[in-house]
Amino acid sequence: QKEVEQNSGPLSVPEGxxxxxxxxxSDRGSQSxxxxxxxxxxxxxxxxFIYSNGDKExxxxxxxxxxxxxxxxxxxxxxxxxxxxxxxxAVKGDTDKLIFGTGTRLQVFx
Amino acid sequence: ETGVTQTPRHLxxxxxxxxxxxxxxxxxxxAMYWYKQSAKKPLELMFVYxxxxxxxxxxxxxxxxxxxxxxxxxxxxxxxxQPEDSxxxxxxxxxxxxxxxxxxxxxxxxxxxx
Numbered sequence: 001q002k003e004v005e006q007n008s009g010p011l012s013v014p015e016g017x018x019x020x021x022x023x024x025x026s027d028r029g030s031q032s033x034x035x036x037x038x039x040x041x042x043x044x045x046x047x048x049f050i051y052s053n054g055d056k057e058x059x060x061x062x063x064x065x066x067x068x069x070x071x072x073x074x075x076x077x078x079x080x081x082x083x084x085x086x087x088x089x090a091v092k093g094d095t096d097k098l099i100f101g102t103g104t105r106l107q108v109f110x
Numbered sequence: 111e112t113g114v115t116q117t118p119r120h121l122x123x124x125x126x127x128x129x130x131x132x133x134x135x136x137x138x139x140x141a142m143y144w145y146k147q148s149a150k151k152p153l154e155l156m157f158v159y160x161x162x163x164x165x166x167x168x169x170x171x172x173x174x175x176x177x178x179x180x181x182x183x184x185x186x187x188x189x190x191x192q193p194e195d196s197x198x199x200x201x202x203x204x205x206x207x208x209x210x211x212x213x214x215x216x217x218x219x220x221x222x223x224x
Contacts, residue, residue, distance in 0.1 A: 004152070
């Protein structure tokens with residue numbers, strides 16, 4: 001059973017801090033890694049994807065991938081209350097099937 | 111309309127009813143997906159269509175029946191559902207299937223089975 005594990009949270013951070021969200025996966029053959037943000041009652045929205053080891057930055061978001069350790073993380077700099085949401089990690093192997101984690105709930109307080 | 115749309119947004123149905131969920135994508139994508147999202151569980155892939163052909167069927171009960179008449183439209187026909195089928199049903203699309211293209215989700219249909 002291919003799995004994607006995330007801490008359900010909530011992860012609480014003050015406004016302006018760095019939020020660090022982590023995800024581990026079991027399938028060593030995984031190729032592509034995605035972070036989705038889901039506000040309460042809304043559908044998932046893609047915010048980052050990463051394919052290669054290392055860091056990928058997009059604005060306040062940085063995705064980090066370590067294939068040897070089988071983890072992927074998402075850093076959110078200068079966190080804002082509007083970042084409060086559930087963040088879903090999704091992993092794709094050699095098929096087009098996305099395997100999702102249960103998500104980490106992030107709360108950014110003023 | 112842009113992106114991926116779904117109707118209805120909310121649906122309440124009895125266990126003996128028959129209803130259909132509709133998804134339409136306006137992105138020119140070739141692959142479409144149905145997912146189920148239940149509380150405290152990961153998103154579960156139900157069906158995948160690529161160029162109107164079903165390519166994935168993840169052991170979904172036969173009371174769920176998908177239909178893809180063309181690459182822009184996807185339906186999920188529901189009949190004799192169980193209360194445990196109550197969930198958010200999400201449609202998604204991607205440029206192609208079998209490639210690392212990202213999937214774009216519709217707003218979902220919140221289904222309640224009574």
